[in-house]
Amino acid sequence: TAKAFIFDLDGVLTDTAEFHFIAWQATAHQLGLEFTREDNEGLKGVDRVGSLQLILDKGQLSVSEEKFEQLLVEKNQHYLELINDINPDNLFPGVLDCFAALKEQGIKIGLASASKNAAFVVDKLGIADLFDFIGDAASVANSKPAPDIFLSVAQGLGLSPEDCIGVEDAVAGVTAIKSAGMYAVGIGEKSVLTQADIVFPTTGEMDVQQLLS
Numbered sequence: 001t002a003k004a005f006i007f008d009l010d011g012v013l014t015d016t017a018e019f020h021f022i023a024w025q026a027t028a029h030q031l032g033l034e035f036t037r038e039d040n041e042g043l044k045g046v047d048r049v050g051s052l053q054l055i056l057d058k059g060q061l062s063v064s065e066e067k068f069e070q071l072l073v074e075k076n077q078h079y080l081e082l083i084n085d086i087n088p089d090n091l092f093p094g095v096l097d098c099f100a101a102l103k104e105q106g107i108k109i110g111l112a113s114a115s116k117n118a119a120f121v122v123d124k125l126g127i128a129d130l131f132d133f134i135g136d137a138a139s140v141a142n143s144k145p146a147p148d149i150f151l152s153v154a155q156g157l158g159l160s161p162e163d164c165i166g167v168e169d170a171v172a173g174v175t176a177i178k179s180a181g182m183y184a185v186g187i188g189e190k191s192v193l194t195q196a197d198i199v200f201p202t203t204g205e206m207d208v209q210q211l212l213s
């Protein structure tokens with residue numbers, strides 16, 4: 001049976017996607033581009049640089065390297081302002097019960113987010129101390145769908161990938177888990193997360209006992 005659960009952050013433990021959406025939309029509008037909620041769906045699990053590139057590609061726009069960097073900095077400042085007030089109420093229902101159930105059975109808990117703001121966010125959510133290891137998106141070479149972040153967390157936990165269960169809401173994230181050689185739990189729709197070994201509609205509905213048996 002598994003020795004650790006490694007969680008994605010946005011879309012699994014909390015909904016930061018809404019704040020990313022507001023900030024990216026402001027960036028897009030500033031560039032004279034449209035940015036819809038549907039566009040935002042395509043950015044889930046994609047890192048910051050990749051997200052801006054997708055927005056520019058869709059608008060068939062190219063900017064200088066300096067401008068690109070400036071847009072990234074501005075978007076992140078805006079995003080940080082937007083998430084400044086998040087608190088434990090922003091946790092998805094059932095997350096704390098799930099963590100408690102895992103701890104009770106001696107299962108380790110890791111975090112594998114593509115976000116460079118992940119440590120700040122889990123601190124705001126009041127769950128930072130519950131993790132045995134928090135991955136650092138800034139220190140891995142390749143972002144999701146590459147397995148790097150999940151592998152780095154397994155290593156940080158002192159476990160081999162086969163002993164870990166990854167939990168993800170994004171297609172790129174599920175691919176990352178499978179490439180890492182882990183069992184993949186998808187959160188969302190089965191028809192979308194086709195590579196996942198099992199899918200639950202929400203994190204709160206995830207059956208920890210079933211996954212550990």
Ligand code: B16
Nearest residue numbers: 009010044045048113114115116117
């Ligand atoms: P940042 P996750 C991802 O978080 C988000 O889903 C994605 O939309 C965002 O662009 C990415 O983090 C990078 O975030 O700009 O804060 O570094 O789902 O991997 O927890």
Ligand code: MG
Nearest residue numbers: 008010011169
């Ligand atoms: Mg996610």
